[in-house]
Structures are given as structure tokens and as C-alpha cells.
Amino acid sequence: MTDGFDFSPGAQVPLAGATGQTAATYALAAAAYRDDEVTKILNADNEWHQSKVTPPRSWARIFRPNFGEAFSRAVIDRMLGAGRNPVIQSFGIEPQVVVEHCLAAHRIRRDRDNWLSAITVICGVLFLPGFLVWLLVFTLRTTMAKREDKRAGALATTLLVAVGALAVLFLIRMPFTGFWALYGRASVVMPVVGWFWAKMICERTARDLxxxxxxxxxxxxxxAKIPEAVPGNPGDAAEQVRKELARLGAEQRSNSVFYAGPKGILGMGTRWGSWQLAEELVSAEPGKEFHPFRSWDVIVAIQGGLxxxxxxxxxxxxxxxxxxxxxxVTPIGEKATEVSRPGGTDVDAYTxxxxxxxxxCNKQQFGSGDRHYLGVQWTLWDGHLVxxxxxxxxxxxxTLRIxxxxxxxxxxxxxxxEKPAAKEKTVQKSLRFWETRTVKLPLIDADEVVRLAARAPLTWYPPLLNWLGGGLTxxxxxxxxxAWADQPWRHRFMADDALRAATPVLRVVHTAALKVLRENGVDVEKFGSRxxxxxxxxQEASPKKADVYDA
Structure with a gap:
């Protein structure tokens, strides 16, 4: 279906005051550039939608991803991957912008990894014995440092210092002569040189991110600069990226949504309130039939009032x-893991x-099948409230029921x-030990440089990297x-906005419906009373879990 879409060139950035707003969009987009632990995302899950972080293999912690790496990779694969399942509309944000920033962050890291891969080959693979020893030492140090026991952290530092001393001793008292002596010294020194070179590249990229x-x-x-989404010729990889971005935009504009029981309508949130007006249709003139009308006639009148x-x-x-x-609205199971959008001649680009x-609207009102709803929607608080x-x-x-x-x-x-926090720690002063001072830490420490350098060559084959280091599902x-929306009821003003919208909407709906009934000769006395x-x-509306039936 994507072949018929009108592709829009380049990246799109929402303008302030636009329909999608910006704050919520940028909050999610910023996650692609984060450099903290990926497990933090589990704290953002709500009670209905749970992410899963696959831990790295016990012996391969050095290949673990950070927050931004795992988030951008997971979003790109899920939103742009070939043969992907349909996605749910993201009301209140522009999902294309989020995906484009994930692509931009991935490109920045890929450029860094290209440099690190070259450094690994020049300073590591060519001097493999020394590189493997240093890599083993840093892997052991990282594993021990992650333990809660403070003695393990001290032992990890001691291990690194001891190996460094042995390396110096090895350089001074070389057991080989000739070519192997030169190669042995280079095998000790070149991985260290490569580490300093890699550290400069990693710090430059970290500052940019x-x-x-x-x-x-x-x-x-x-x-978000994404040159990989601008194809140079038909059929290249960038053409597929553009098609998937266009498909994502079409899904965002779709008028097909899914009801998943207690989860509510996916993308719109749970149902917090419900009001029904149901009375018998009786002619206003005894002995005379009222004019027949359809549900759609009432809906059109309500739409005009809204x-x-x-x-x-x-x-x-x-x-x-x-x-x-x-x-x-299409009903799906509460525990359904995928959805299927309608197709056929009655659907145009998912609409x-x-x-x-x-x-x-007129026929599918009882039994199985899709149902029709007229929706009025406000996006407020810069996209944070829908x-x-x-x-x-x-x-x-x-019997007419509204x-x-x-x-x-x-x-x-x-x-x-959360904005990026400065990396620092509080330590005791040397002389005035009862006082403390704040010490700035390097943006990229030794372990992080080794982690990035070790991951870099494997980024060309993500399945292997995910198998070793884990990832985000x-x-x-x-x-x-x-997926990461909180309930608005903890925020007083947001809750007030949601509750206040109910009364005028309900009155407009009833006024429009009663007008249609009068025009068609229906007795509206009971409808008016109800x-x-x-x-x-x-007027005393309060949020309830209307989709959880106490039965």
C-alpha cells in the first residue's frame, strides 16, 4: 500500500503551536541522544504497557548498549523495519519527528563507530596479543566493579594498576629479541595509544549528543539530519526509509483505532467517564408516525454542534x-500483541x-464487527495532555441511545x-576531612571508551551485537x-481540564440530538427530562475506571 503514498522529502520538525505541539514530541525524541543506563526506561512504563530490557550475557557485559543506543535502535527497527506490524497512532506528538531523531542519533553514533572500528584494526587487530590482554583486563575490571561489594571495586582498580605495572616491566625486561621484541613492545603500547585516540573521538561525539x-x-x-532518507537513485536503501516514513505518516492520519478492554482505546487512553441518554422514540402527534431518520443524521447534527x-x-x-x-473502533483482546488495520476498496491509505x-454507523450497532464513534479531541499542554x-x-x-x-x-x-546531568562526585577534602567538595568527572571514562570500541566493529551486524549485549524490546x-504515558489525574490542572470538557460537550450533543428529533416529529419530552x-x-464528574466492570 505504501507505493501509492505521496512522499515528503527531508526531515520534518513541528512548528510551535502546530497541531502536534512540540514538548511531548521533543521529550521522546531526546531519548535517542541519552547516554545513561537503558534499564531506566523500565521506570517509565505504565501499568498497561511494559517494555523489556534483555540483559547482556554474563561474560559479555562490555557489549551492553546504553539508553540512547538501545532506544533509537529499537524504535528504528519497530517503526521502519521491513515487514513490521502496524503501529498505534501517537496523538499529541509527531511520531515521524521522533523516528527521524532516532535516525539522526544512529547516524552520529555510526560515524563514531566507523572511526573506532578503524582504530581497533590499526591499534588492536594488528597487535592482537596485547589487545586481547588489555580487553580481558577491562572486562574483568568492569564485571567486578559492577558488584555491590565495595571491596570488589577496589580490587578491580588494583587489578588494572597491577597489569599496568606488569606491562611496564615487560617493556623494560623484554624476553624476546629482534622483530618479536619490537612487536611485543608495540603490542603493549599501541592498544594504549588507540585508547587515547578513541577517547578523544568518544568525547567529541558525547558532547554533540x-x-x-x-x-x-x-x-x-x-x-534531525538524515541524509540516509534522501535516495540517490531508485531502489536504494534510502528509498525504503522514505517509504516507511510515509507509511508511518499514513498510519498516524488513520481513522481506525483499537479497543483493548481495560487498556481502553489504544492511543487515546482509558475511558474515565460515560453518560447515556436512552429513551423510546414516540411520535409527537398521537396516531401519526414520525419521520424516519438514521443514526448518521443525528451524528451529522452533533458534528455541526461540536x-x-x-x-x-x-x-x-x-x-x-x-x-x-x-x-x-475495532475490538481486540486485552492481551493482544498486534493489530491488523482494515483493508479493501473501502480503505484509502489506512483511512x-x-x-x-x-x-x-447505521447498521453495525449490535453483535460483532467494528463500531462508529464521533470524536472531538483537544491536544493541550504542548502535547502532554490529550x-x-x-x-x-x-x-x-x-429506542434511541446516545x-x-x-x-x-x-x-x-x-x-x-530529564536533562543531561553533569558528571561529578562529592569527595572529602584532604586536610579538612570534615568538609566535602565536588569533583568533575570526565564525560567519558576508561570503561566507556573500551565499551564503545569493543561494540564498534559489531554494529555492522546488529543481531550478533544484540545477542551478546542485549537490547530493548x-x-x-x-x-x-x-507506551510511556502517565495518568493525568496526578496533575491537578490537567485533571481539571479533562473533567471540565465533559459538561459542554454533553450539552452540545444533547441539544443537537433533540433538534433532529423535533424536526422529525419525535416527542422529546422524556429525552429532555433525561x-x-x-x-x-x-457537573460532578469524577474519573473512574469505566472500562473495568465490577461484575
Missing amino acids: RERWSSLLSGGGVG GMLERTSINTGGFPKPSITHWI VRTHAIQDI ITMLITVTVLHD EVTGHALGPVNALFN LPEPFGLRH SAVLSGAV
Whole structure:
């Protein structure tokens, strides 16, 4: 299906005030440039969507990835990989921008790894005996230093110092002569020279990555340079990247969503409130039939009323312009690990056509199959809060039911808003031992240089690298936004915004529906009474787990 898409060239950066907002987008994009431990992402998981971090093999900890390496690799593979499963819409953010920053971070690290691979060959492979000894020493040191026992850390440092002393002794009292003496000395010295060379490259790259990480979280909006997405000729790898980015954009614009039981509608958050108006359809004139109408007629009238929500007789700001969409909701299992988007002639680029929406609205109201909902959605707090109110209309045996449900997707987990912290530690002063001072640590320490240099040659074959060092498995069904979204109820103002939206939406829906009923000769007395009761009840709206039935 991607062959018919209109590909847009280059990277796209959301503008301030655009529909997708920027803060939530940049918070997730900044994760691609992070350099802390990958296990921290487990703290960002919510109760419905759990990531999985595969630990490295016990003897291969040196090949483990950090946060940014694992995150960008996992997102690229999941969002752009060949034969990938469909992804869930990311309301409130621009997923393409996040993926583009993952590509940009991967390119920066790949350039660094190319240099490190060359250094490994020149200073390591050509002098393999010494390189293997130094690598073994650093691997043992890293393994011991990771233990909680403080004595293990001291022993690890002692080991490195001892090997260094033996290396100096080996250089002074060389047991060989001639060529092998020169080669032996070079085997000891060249890996150390390579380490210093690699350290300069690693520090330069680390500063670049940290500047991008900090800039995104500060709102700077640094652009994502991804030349690999600009094909030089048809059929090359960049063409596939462009196709997958276009496919991702089409999925983001899709009006097909999925309901997964207690998880709610994926991408929109859980259902926190529900209000039903259901009464019998009776003619306003006894002995005379009312004019027949369809559910779609009521929906169209409600849609017109929702479009006026941003207007108010009192100039108080009020609602911003909402997004009004006809959604087709497909039920899936609570523990489903993948989704399947609808296809066929009724679907164009993952978007269900209008005539098919009308058929579902009018006919599929009972039993199996997809259901139609009219949704009004606001993206607030720079993308950190997504409020969605869904309306569905059903008619069963002369009983009209209008249901309004509230959904709220909270802010991106606070972990993604953490800026890069300076690397430093607090130590006691030499003379005034009762006082402490802060000492700045190098941005890249010895162990990190060795880790990056050891990983570099294997980055050309990710399956082997993942098998050795582990990696990140994203929660399924995957969507960039809902996978790491918190509940909005811990944030007072966000909770207030979600609750306040319910009352005006409910009243607009009821007003539009009663107007259609009157125009078609239906007695609206009972509907009006029921609407008044709901109008009073909704004023005390409070969040509940409406998708968890106590039965």
C-alpha cells in the first residue's frame, strides 16, 4: 500500500503551536541522544504497557548498549523495519519527528563507530596479543566493579594498576629479541595509544549528543539530519526509509483505532467517564408516525454542534479549536500483541472512506464487527495532555441511545524530560576531612571508551551485537505516545481540564440530538427530562475506571 503514498522529502520538525505541539514530541525524541543506563526506561512504563530490557550475557557485559543506543535502535527497527506490524497512532506528538531523531542519533553514533572500528584494526587487530590482554583486563575490571561489594571495586582498580605495572616491566625486561621484541613492545603500547585516540573521538561525539539532548528539552528544536532518507537513485536503501516514513505518516492520519478492554482505546487512553441518554422514540402527534431518520443524521447534527465549541458569548479564551473525527473502533483482546488495520476498496491509505463509515454507523450497532464513534479531541499542554470525547448513536427497537464517553491520555513520563546531568562526585577534602567538595568527572571514562570500541566493529551486524549485549524490546501493540504515558489525574490542572470538557460537550450533543428529533416529529419530552438529569450529574464528574466492570 505504501507505493501509492505521496512522499515528503527531508526531515520534518513541528512548528510551535502546530497541531502536534512540540514538548511531548521533543521529550521522546531526546531519548535517542541519552547516554545513561537503558534499564531506566523500565521506570517509565505504565501499568498497561511494559517494555523489556534483555540483559547482556554474563561474560559479555562490555557489549551492553546504553539508553540512547538501545532506544533509537529499537524504535528504528519497530517503526521502519521491513515487514513490521502496524503501529498505534501517537496523538499529541509527531511520531515521524521522533523516528527521524532516532535516525539522526544512529547516524552520529555510526560515524563514531566507523572511526573506532578503524582504530581497533590499526591499534588492536594488528597487535592482537596485547589487545586481547588489555580487553580481558577491562572486562574483568568492569564485571567486578559492577558488584555491590565495595571491596570488589577496589580490587578491580588494583587489578588494572597491577597489569599496568606488569606491562611496564615487560617493556623494560623484554624476553624476546629482534622483530618479536619490537612487536611485543608495540603490542603493549599501541592498544594504549588507540585508547587515547578513541577517547578523544568518544568525547567529541558525547558532547554533540548531549547538546542535542539538552537542546530538544529546552525547546530549541534542533533539526534531525538524515541524509540516509534522501535516495540517490531508485531502489536504494534510502528509498525504503522514505517509504516507511510515509507509511508511518499514513498510519498516524488513520481513522481506525483499537479497543483493548481495560487498556481502553489504544492511543487515546482509558475511558474515565460515560453518560447515556436512552429513551423510546414516540411520535409527537398521537396516531401519526414520525419521520424516519438514521443514526448518521443525528451524528451529522452533533458534528455541526461540536464545531461551534470554540465559540463563546463571553470572551474568556475557552476551548481551542478541536479536532473532530469519525473513528472506526475495532475490538481486540486485552492481551493482544498486534493489530491488523482494515483493508479493501473501502480503505484509502489506512483511512476508512466516508460511505463505509456511514454504513457502519447505521447498521453495525449490535453483535460483532467494528463500531462508529464521533470524536472531538483537544491536544493541550504542548502535547502532554490529550482529551478525547467520543459519541456514538444507536437505535434498537425504537429506542434511541446516545452515549458520550471521556478518554484522557496523560503526560509523557517525567523520565523523558530529564536533562543531561553533569558528571561529578562529592569527595572529602584532604586536610579538612570534615568538609566535602565536588569533583568533575570526565564525560567519558576508561570503561566507556573500551565499551564503545569493543561494540564498534559489531554494529555492522546488529543481531550478533544484540545477542551478546542485549537490547530493548518495546511493548506491543506499540505506539510511541501511549507506551510511556502517565495518568493525568496526578496533575491537578490537567485533571481539571479533562473533567471540565465533559459538561459542554454533553450539552452540545444533547441539544443537537433533540433538534433532529423535533424536526422529525419525535416527542422529546422524556429525552429532555433525561438530558436535564444528565446535565446535572455531569457537573460532578469524577474519573473512574469505566472500562473495568465490577461484575
